[in-house]
Amino acid sequence: MDERRRRFEALLLPHLDAAYNLARWLSRSAAEAEDVVQDAMLRALKSFDRFRGGDARPWLLAIVRNCHRTAAKRRASFVSVPIDEEIDGMTGDIPNAFRADTPDPESAATANAERRKLDTVLAALPEEFREVLILRELEEMSYREIAEATGVPMGTVMSRLARARALLKERWLQSEGASS
Amino acid sequence: MSCTKLLTTQAYIDDELDAAAALAAERHIETCAECAALRAEGLAIRKALREQASYHRAPEKLRAAVRQKIGDPVSSPSVAKGGFGALAKPGRSFFAGAGFGAALALAASLLIFVLGAPVRDEMANDVVAAHIRSLIGTHLVDVASNDHHTVKPWFAGHSDVSPPVGDFAKAGFTLVGGRVDYVDGRRAAVTVYRHGAHVMNVFAWKDLGDVKPGTRLRNGYRLLSWEKHGLFFCAVSDTGQSELVRLSQLIQSSDRATE
Numbered sequence: 001m002d003e004r005r006r007r008f009e010a011l012l013l014p015h016l017d018a019a020y021n022l023a024r025w026l027s028r029s030a031a032e033a034e035d036v037v038q039d040a041m042l043r044a045l046k047s048f049d050r051f052r053g054g055d056a057r058p059w060l061l062a063i064v065r066n067c068h069r070t071a072a073k074r075r076a077s078f079v080s081v082p083i084d085e086e087i088d089g090m091t092g093d094i095p096n097a098f099r100a101d102t103p104d105p106e107s108a109a110t111a112n113a114e115r116r117k118l119d120t121v122l123a124a125l126p127e128e129f130r131e132v133l134i135l136r137e138l139e140e141m142s143y144r145e146i147a148e149a150t151g152v153p154m155g156t157v158m159s160r161l162a163r164a165r166a167l168l169k170e171r172w173l174q175s176e177g178a179s180s
Numbered sequence: 181m182s183c184t185k186l187l188t189t190q191a192y193i194d195d196e197l198d199a200a201a202a203l204a205a206e207r208h209i210e211t212c213a214e215c216a217a218l219r220a221e222g223l224a225i226r227k228a229l230r231e232q233a234s235y236h237r238a239p240e241k242l243r244a245a246v247r248q249k250i251g252d253p254v255s256s257p258s259v260a261k262g263g264f265g266a267l268a269k270p271g272r273s274f275f276a277g278a279g280f281g282a283a284l285a286l287a288a289s290l291l292i293f294v295l296g297a298p299v300r301d302e303m304a305n306d307v308v309a310a311h312i313r314s315l316i317g318t319h320l321v322d323v324a325s326n327d328h329h330t331v332k333p334w335f336a337g338h339s340d341v342s343p344p345v346g347d348f349a350k351a352g353f354t355l356v357g358g359r360v361d362y363v364d365g366r367r368a369a370v371t372v373y374r375h376g377a378h379v380m381n382v383f384a385w386k387d388l389g390d391v392k393p394g395t396r397l398r399n400g401y402r403l404l405s406w407e408k409h410g411l412f413f414c415a416v417s418d419t420g421q422s423e424l425v426r427l428s429q430l431i432q433s434s435d436r437a438t439e
Contacts (some may be wrong), residue, residue, distance in 0.1 A: 003253065005250065008250065009247075009250070013247075014418070016242075016243060016246065017235075017237045018237050018240070018418075020236055020237065020238035020239075020242060021235055021236045021237070025236070030236075030239075032365065033236070034239070034242045034245070037238065037242060037246065037383075038242070038245060038246060038393065040247065040248055041246045042249055042250070043352075045250050046243055063192075096192070100217060113232060114232050115232045115233070116437040117296045118228055118229070118232045118233050119232075119233055119234050122229070122233055133229065136194065137225070137226050137229040137230060137232065137233075137376075138229060138230070138235055138377060139377070140376065140378070140419050140420045140423060141420065142194075142196065142421075142422075143196055144195065158187050158190065158191065159187070161190065161194075162186065162190055163191075165221065165222055165225050168224060169221055170224055172225075174230075
């Protein structure tokens with residue numbers, strides 16, 4: 001194994017979970033997320049010379065995001081279902097997207113039910129809002145890191161985050177109302 | 181009717197403000213109902229997402245497929261999965277695992293990012309190696325308990341160091357347990373916390389001599405070290421800087437409470 005590849009593995013492999021988590025939340029499908037991550041890791045390896053050092057996570061996530069976009073566009077041109085309908089409809093394969101890959105430590109049925117409910121609300125948010133919440137709250141990234149990963153100015157990150165939180169709250173309350 | 185400082189309040193709950201600005205934001209929130217509500221909602225959303233939303237970890241078969249695709253002939257599932265418990269025994273190199281060890285040893289030659297006075301390179305690598313080992317192996321804790329009255333006495337019986345241990349679940353840092361690990365040739369008492377989807381290992385030693393407190397980022401993991409009452413601490417995780425700082429403050433203040 002050459003040195004460049006070793007360095008790549010040391011810097012990038014620790015972020016494989018983050019890459020998969022983002023891809024999974026963006027694509028809402030386990031199979032697609034795996035394809036996106038494999039594609040992203042290959043692209044990252046190819047353009048590794050352009051990585052300027054520092055934390056590799058935002059850099060890798062930016063690539064994951066681009067790979068997801070490319071795959072989604074390709075898919076949209078083959079399948080006749082418009083993207084918007086897929087996002088708002090919450091039908092088809094979406095419940096499948098929430099099966100955990102690893103055994104859930106909280107086995108209590110109520111915890112799982114809560115989890116599924118919040119997952120469903122989050123998955124139904126428009127992509128740009130879903131993405132910023134995943135990066136901020138699940139990856140715990142800073143505004144600067146999110147700006148780097150998503151390729152938008154920090155001001156946009158802040159306003160998106162505010163709208164994402166407001167929208168999540170609104171839909172969460174709606175789902176609470178609907179289920180009680 | 182909308183307050184003009186909503187984004188500042190949001191930046192406050194996201195730990196994006198410096199100390200002076202954070203203080204000003206706190207004062208403002210005390211007097212502004214709209215911002216107080218925003219903070220409460222923001223924190224509730226954070227808690228719900230971190231505790232209830234699914235964090236999808238990369239499946240093992242994807243990990244293997246990626247390794248194969250990027251052309252890594254060395255690593256095999258047996259290296260990645262087994263053997264790290266055995267490596268934690270004294271006298272054996274941490275870097276005995278083939279592909280993994282080689283990668284980390286190489287990382288030792290790469291100074292990635294340093295803030296403040298750093299812990300030594302070998303030390304930082306050992307801490308990160310021990311952290312990763314605790315995540316992928318079966319040896320995260322020797323004593324599993326969220327009760328600090330169980331974990332702290334356990335250290336007294338199994339380690340020459342008895343670091344402060346607290347359960348900061350209310351602040352979002354749940355005590356998972358403790359273990360003894362070997363880092364840089366020394367026995368370390370390790371307290372393990374969970375924050376959302378992230379595991380945070382806090383190593384404690386005494387008599388480290390030339391090591392200075394500071395922060396570093398290594399291999400994608402953040403390290404924060406400090407010294408207190410002759411003990412040297414190093415917290416490591418893949419969380420953001422602010423979470424490490426908060427945990428460190430909680431540990432230091434719990435230490436003060438027991439003095």
